[in-house]
Amino acid sequence: MRSPGRTRIRTRLLAAFLIVAVTSAAGLSAYFLKELEGFALRKLEERLHTESLIVAEIVSEAYMGDGRLSSAETDGLTTALQAAGPDIFSRVRVLDAQGVALVDSAGDDGVGEAYGELSEIQTALAGDYGAATRVTASDRVALYIAEPIIHDGTVVGVAYSSSTTFSIVTLLQTYRTRLLVVVLLFVGVTFALTELLARWLSAPLRDLSDGAQAFAAGDHSVRATPMGSLETRAVAEAFNAMGDEVERVVRELKDEELRTTRFVSDVSHELRTPLTAIRGAAETLLEGDVPADDERRFLETMVRESDRLGRLANDLLTLQRIEGATGELPLRRVRLRVIAERAAESLEPLTDGRGVSVTIAGEGPTVLGDSDRLQQVVGNLLDNASRMTPKGGAITIVLSRENGFATLSVLDEGPGIPEDALPHLFDRFYRAQASRDRSTGGAGLGLAIVHAIVQAHAGTITAGNLPHGGSAFTLRLPAIDD
Numbered sequence: 001m002r003s004p005g006r007t008r009i010r011t012r013l014l015a016a017f018l019i020v021a022v023t024s025a026a027g028l029s030a031y032f033l034k035e036l037e038g039f040a041l042r043k044l045e046e047r048l049h050t051e052s053l054i055v056a057e058i059v060s061e062a063y064m065g066d067g068r069l070s071s072a073e074t075d076g077l078t079t080a081l082q083a084a085g086p087d088i089f090s091r092v093r094v095l096d097a098q099g100v101a102l103v104d105s106a107g108d109d110g111v112g113e114a115y116g117e118l119s120e121i122q123t124a125l126a127g128d129y130g131a132a133t134r135v136t137a138s139d140r141v142a143l144y145i146a147e148p149i150i151h152d153g154t155v156v157g158v159a160y161s162s163s164t165t166f167s168i169v170t171l172l173q174t175y176r177t178r179l180l181v182v183v184l185l186f187v188g189v190t191f192a193l194t195e196l197l198a199r200w201l202s203a204p205l206r207d208l209s210d211g212a213q214a215f216a217a218g219d220h221s222v223r224a225t226p227m228g229s230l231e232t233r234a235v236a237e238a239f240n241a242m243g244d245e246v247e248r249v250v251r252e253l254k255d256e257e258l259r260t261t262r263f264v265s266d267v268s269h270e271l272r273t274p275l276t277a278i279r280g281a282a283e284t285l286l287e288g289d290v291p292a293d294d295e296r297r298f299l300e301t302m303v304r305e306s307d308r309l310g311r312l313a314n315d316l317l318t319l320q321r322i323e324g325a326t327g328e329l330p331l332r333r334v335r336l337r338v339i340a341e342r343a344a345e346s347l348e349p350l351t352d353g354r355g356v357s358v359t360i361a362g363e364g365p366t367v368l369g370d371s372d373r374l375q376q377v378v379g380n381l382l383d384n385a386s387r388m389t390p391k392g393g394a395i396t397i398v399l400s401r402e403n404g405f406a407t408l409s410v411l412d413e414g415p416g417i418p419e420d421a422l423p424h425l426f427d428r429f430y431r432a433q434a435s436r437d438r439s440t441g442g443a444g445l446g447l448a449i450v451h452a453i454v455q456a457h458a459g460t461i462t463a464g465n466l467p468h469g470g471s472a473f474t475l476r477l478p479a480i481d482d
C-alpha cells in the first residue's frame with residue numbers, strides 16, 4: 001500500500017547519509033591532497049636549491065676567466081654527475097653565461113643545448129635565484145631551480161637543477177583501482193549502517209503503525225509501547241491516551257445503549273401486566289353471566305390496575321424531570337425534622353392501615369433543598385419500610401448532624417435486604433423479592449426516584465441492615481451553618 005511518492009525511512013536515511021558522506025569525504029580529500037601537493041613541492045624545491053648551490057659553489061672555483069671552465073674540473077663534475085645520474089632523482093646541468101649547457105647529468109646529448117630563453121635562467125643570469133614549475137606532457141609537475149654561478153662578483157654561468165613531483169591528477173591515476181575498492185567499501189558500510197539505523201529508528205514507528213491499524217480495525221484495547229526517541233515516545237503516549245479516551249467513550253456509549261434498551265423493555269413489561277389484568281376482567285364482564293360477587297371483584301381489579309398504570313406514568317415522569325433538570329431545583333433553607341414530620345403525617349392513613357407506628361427522633365442541621373422533593377424521598381422510604389415491617393412493628397426516623405452533613409435514617413423491623421440485592425436497590429425497576437405478588441408491591445421505581453432526588457441535592461443515600469434485624473436507609477445532605 002505504498003504510493004510511489006512515499007519513501008521509506010531507510011531510503012531517506014540512505015540518501016542523506018550518502019550526500020553527507022560523499023561531500024565531506026570529497027571535500028576533506030581535496031583539501032588534504034592540495035596540502036600534500038604543496039608540501040611535496042616545497043620539499044623538492046629545498047632539495048633542488050641545495051643541489052644547485054653546491055654545484056654553483058664547485059663550478060665557481062673552477063672558473064678560468066673569459067667564460068671558460070677548467071677542463072679537468074668540468075670533466076670530473078660530468079663524470080660524477082653522470083655516474084650518480086640514475087640514483088639521484090633530479091637532473092643537474094651547468095650552463096655558461098649565455099645559458100648554453102656545458103655539463104648535463106642526463107648524458108652528453110644535452111650538452112650544447114640553449115636554455116637562455118627560459119624565465120628562470122634569465123633571472124639567474126641577472127644574478128638572482130630563479131625558479132619555475134611546469135606541467136610535463138605526462139601530467140607530472142616539474143620544478144626548475146636556477147642558481148647563478150658567481151666568480152669575483154660577476155655571473156659566469158648557472159647551476160640548473162630540475163625534477164618532477166606528483167600532482168593530484170597523477171596520484172589519482174596511480175591509485176585508481178585502490179580508490180575504487182575504498183569507495184565501494186565505503187558505500188557498502190554506509191548501506192549496512194543505514195539499514196541498522198533505519199531498523200532502529202523505525203521499529204517504534206512500526207509498532208505504532210501496527211497498533212493504529214489494529215485500533216482502526218476495532219480492537220480498542222491495543223496500546224503502543226513507548227520506546228525509541230523522545231518524539232516517538234511522545235507519539236506512543238499520545239496514542240495511548242487517545243486509546244484510553246476512545247475506549248472509555250465507546251464503553252459508556254455501549255452501557256448507555258444497554259440501559260436504554262433495558263429501560264424500554266422494563267417499561268413495556270410493567271405496562272403489559274396491568275393491561276392484561278384489565279383486559280381479562282373486562283372480557284369476562286363483557287361475556288355476561290357473572291355472579292354479582294365476581295363482578296365487583298373484576299371491577300375492583302380494573303380500578304386497582306388503572307391506578308397502578310397511573311402511578312407508573314407519574315413515577316416515570318418524575319424520574320425523567322429530576323434527571324433531566326440537574327441544578328434547576330428551587331433550593332430553600334429546609335429543616336429535615338419538618339420534612340420528616342410532614343411525610344409521616346401524610347402517610348399516616350397508609351401506615352395505620354398496615355398497623356405500624358412511626359416515631360421521629362433527634363434534630364438535624366438546616367439544609368438547602370426542595371422541600372416537596374425531599375418529602376417525596378422520605379415518603380418513598382416510609383412506604384417501603386411500612387410495607388416490609390410486620391403488623392405491630394415500629395419504624396423510626398433518626399435525625400442527626402455528622403461533621404458537616406445532616407443525616408436522616410429510616411429504620412424498620414422488616415426482614416432486611418439480601419446482600420446481593422444491596423448494589424441494585426436504587427436501579428430502576430429493581431425489586432429484591434422477585435416472587436412477590438406485584439399487586440402488593442410497586443414497579444420498583446421508588447428508590448430510583450429517591451436516588452435521583454438525592455443526587456440533585458448533592459447528597460448521598462445508602463442502604464444497609466441493622467445488627468438486630470431490619471434495614472436502614474440513610475440520607476446525607478450537606479449542612480448549611482446557621
Ligand SMILES: Nc1ncnc2c1ncn2[C@@H]1O[C@H](COP(=O)(O)OP(=O)(O)OP(=O)(O)O)[C@@H](O)[C@H]1O
Nearest residue numbers: 384385388416431432433442443444445446447471
Ligand atoms: N425497607 C426495606 N426493607 C427490605 N427491602 C426493601 C426495603 N425498601 C426497599 N426494599 C427492596 O427494594 C426494592 C426496590 O424498592 P423500590 O422502592 O425502588 O421499589 P418498590 O417499592 O418495589 O416499588 P415502588 O416504590 O415503585 O412502588 C423493593 O422491591 C424491595 O425488594
Ligand SMILES: [Mg+2]
Nearest residue numbers: 384442446447
Ligand atoms: Mg417503593
